[in-house]
Amino acid sequence: MSTSTDRTSSTRTAPLWRLVAEREITTRIREKSFILSTAFTVLVIVAAIVAASFFQDRPSEKDVAVVGAEASAVVSAASKTPVAESDNLTLKAKVVDDADAARAAVRDGSADAALVPTDDGFRLIGKKSVDDTLQQAVSGAAARLTLEQNAAAQSVDLSTLESGTATKTQLLEPAPENAGAREAAAFVMVILFFLTALGFGMTIAQSVTQEKESRVVEILAAAVPIRALLWGKIAGNTVLALGQVLLMVAAAIVSAAFAGQGNLLADLGPALAWYVVFFVLGFGALSTLWAVAGALASRQQDLTSTTLPAQMLLMIPYFLSFAGGDAVREVVSMIPIVSTIIMPGRMAEGSVPAWQIGVAIGGTLVAAVLLVRLGTAIYERALLRTGQKLGYREALSIEGT
Amino acid sequence: MIEVQSLTRVYGDRAVVDDVSFSVRPGRMTGFVGANGAGKTTTMRMIMGVLGPTSGEVRWQGRPITADVRRSFGYMPEERGLYPRMRVHEQLVYFARLHGLSRQDAAARATDLLEHFTLADRGDDQLDDLSLGNQQRVQIAASLIHRPSALVLDEPFSGLDPLAVEAMVDLLRREAKDLPLLFSSHQLDLVERLCDDLVILSGGRLVAAGPVDDLRDQGADRYRVVMDGVDTAWLRDVGGLKVRDVDGPSALVDLDGLSATDLTRLVLDRGPVVEVSRARPPLSEIFKEAVR
Structure with missing residues (x-):
């Protein structure tokens, strides 16, 4: 009669793992460090989004000191040039008496730039530098106005002269709208995935080792099937991790909505939803590995080495997502488990073919089942071995106790 | 059970x-x-x-x-x-x-x-x-x-x-x-x-x-003899028992052929008696003997 078989036949497994999970959750959410780090992460997300939208596309107004009616007209027209409009830049002309007064205004900061007429056109004066958009808008407007005046003076029909000169740009593979913001979102998603999965993974491992270290595992093992302990620990921490991820996503959505990033949000919505799905999949697949790492260790210090396999499975895709080229990322985003980190980022940046998402999910599910099976076997063998650190192979070679 | x-x-x-x-x-x-x-x-x-x-x-x-x-x-x-x-x-x-x-x-x-x-x-x-x-x-x-x-x-x-x-x-x-x-x-x-x-x-x-009682009884048939003012060294010359210890008027003997009744009779014949009683070995002795 082997004890592991009559343990699994216990009919009371379901409520037991729930009790274990409950304890994991209540213990953790009472920890100050947990509350603080969660609050801090949420705050950083909110702050980052608010700050980003504050600096990006903020309507700006710049004063230009002008001498003469012509310069004044140029500045007024400059606000309506495409380049100024796309950057939300409004230019205001401040009429001053002469070029010296204009220079003084720029020098003392009461004007961002100055436009003074010269013999062969205009001179744009800046203090240390002139804003690119301002410069393009002003020079564009100046050229246009002068051209129109010259054309009128020569009785030339400008529109006839210009006919056939228009060049329109067509992009075969246009970057999605808000490409920059979406890339940034993908970047943040990968980092948060990595940090959250690593953090909660280490929590699982530490909590298992703590039970070994404090020997409470001996009583637990006598009272509860070891599987129920494992399931409970995994379930509890997955719920916590999912809760934190949802909190982060909610914080991102709410702050983006308040910051007037509705368009971006609509683009990123599906990717955010998939991010949650992939996180649960990826974290779930790795969770047993973390528990096993905890069971193999006999002291907290041992975790550095026993958690290495799980850490590598997070670290490699993390680095690839930054260092790898598009082709590499496309391939890696379909490799089981590793895919869960990279795929949501890819989806945030642009559209991903449905079959690739399917491969990523299917592969991860299969890998998860295999890992959980193998992990459970090692966990059951290693948990009650105290005294020294075990290796993965060593643990597998232990006969079932 | x-x-x-x-x-x-x-x-x-x-x-x-x-x-x-x-x-x-x-x-x-x-x-x-x-x-x-x-x-x-x-x-x-x-x-x-x-x-x-x-x-x-x-x-x-x-x-x-x-x-x-x-x-x-x-x-x-x-x-x-x-x-x-x-x-x-x-x-x-x-x-x-x-x-x-x-x-x-x-x-x-x-x-x-x-x-x-x-x-x-x-x-x-x-x-x-x-x-x-x-x-x-x-x-x-x-x-x-x-x-x-x-x-x-x-x-x-x-x-x-x-x-x-x-x-x-x-x-x-x-x-x-x-x-x-x-x-x-x-x-x-x-x-x-x-x-x-x-x-x-x-x-x-x-x-x-x-x-515990059975284990303690399992050992030798041990008896304590205490007499009133009589040295118990004479027990050494009696057959059918082994003297474990003699200390003036009291002695500890293991019966080896002799019955308890015979022992009591012998003691009574010898002089005034304070006690003839079964001496059960303490647990520590059973333990020591068992693990030897």
Whole structure:
């Protein structure tokens, strides 16, 4: 009669793992460090989004000191040039008496730039530098106005002269709208995935080792099937991790909505939803590995080495997502488990073919089942071995106790 | 009744527990003694199912024991362990619920046990804020929390001061009145006082098991003779007995062919008698002899 078989036949497994999970959750959410780090992460997300939208596309107004009616007209027209409009830049002309007064205004900061007429056109004066958009808008407007005046003076029909000169740009593979913001979102998603999965993974491992270290595992093992302990620990921490991820996503959505990033949000919505799905999949697949790492260790210090396999499975895709080229990322985003980190980022940046998402999910599910099976076997063998650190192979070679 | 049948555990080529059989009967305290490394803890872990036997089995009420039955046992492992950073009362409730008690029942039971150990006011403290002695009390409470159907206690008295030992004994008498109770101990005087049955291990093998009274009677037929003012050295010349010790008017003899009646008659013939009585060897002697 082997004890592991009559343990699994216990009919009371379901409520037991729930009790274990409950304890994991209540213990953790009472920890100050947990509350603080969660609050801090949420705050950083909110702050980052608010700050980003504050600096990006903020309507700006710049004063230009002008001498003469012509310069004044140029500045007024400059606000309506495409380049100024796309950057939300409004230019205001401040009429001053002469070029010296204009220079003084720029020098003392009461004007961002100055436009003074010269013999062969205009001179744009800046203090240390002139804003690119301002410069393009002003020079564009100046050229246009002068051209129109010259054309009128020569009785030339400008529109006839210009006919056939228009060049329109067509992009075969246009970057999605808000490409920059979406890339940034993908970047943040990968980092948060990595940090959250690593953090909660280490929590699982530490909590298992703590039970070994404090020997409470001996009583637990006598009272509860070891599987129920494992399931409970995994379930509890997955719920916590999912809760934190949802909190982060909610914080991102709410702050983006308040910051007037509705368009971006609509683009990123599906990717955010998939991010949650992939996180649960990826974290779930790795969770047993973390528990096993905890069971193999006999002291907290041992975790550095026993958690290495799980850490590598997070670290490699993390680095690839930054260092790898598009082709590499496309391939890696379909490799089981590793895919869960990279795929949501890819989806945030642009559209991903449905079959690739399917491969990523299917592969991860299969890998998860295999890992959980193998992990459970090692966990059951290693948990009650105290005294020294075990290796993965060593643990597998232990006969079932 | 817990029956241990031919239980064996081999590590490598060393049998730590070798073909050990005994039973733990309900309503009787069974003491489990043996030198360090005799295999007591290994045997107890196998009874509790946290260690699988190499061969042999444990039976409960005549049938092979199941995980559910084991869950109903109370267990105190040799290496104590609870959650150090968890509140005492909450911790006891958790263990009670793991054993299947309802939340309310668990809470009432935890309060009751803490009161018995006069720890009622420490329920909200973290375990590691308690003294070691009090942590030990909580450990005992944890093994009793679910009103166990049997108790397996590995060194329950070690580390307790005399008062705590008495509180523990009271509690065990109250809680384990009709239960099979197996406990190991190095404190032979305590075992002698408490135990009805005894199991002695030596080097992984069973050397003696049974009621303490029977074990003590098993040895030589030993008698104490005390006379009034007469030196008992004359007993050395009597046949059919061996003198163990002579100290003036009192002597200790092992009968070897002579009957107790004959001995009494001889003593009476010799002079005034204070006492002729059966001398049962103390447990420590049985133990020493058994493990020799």
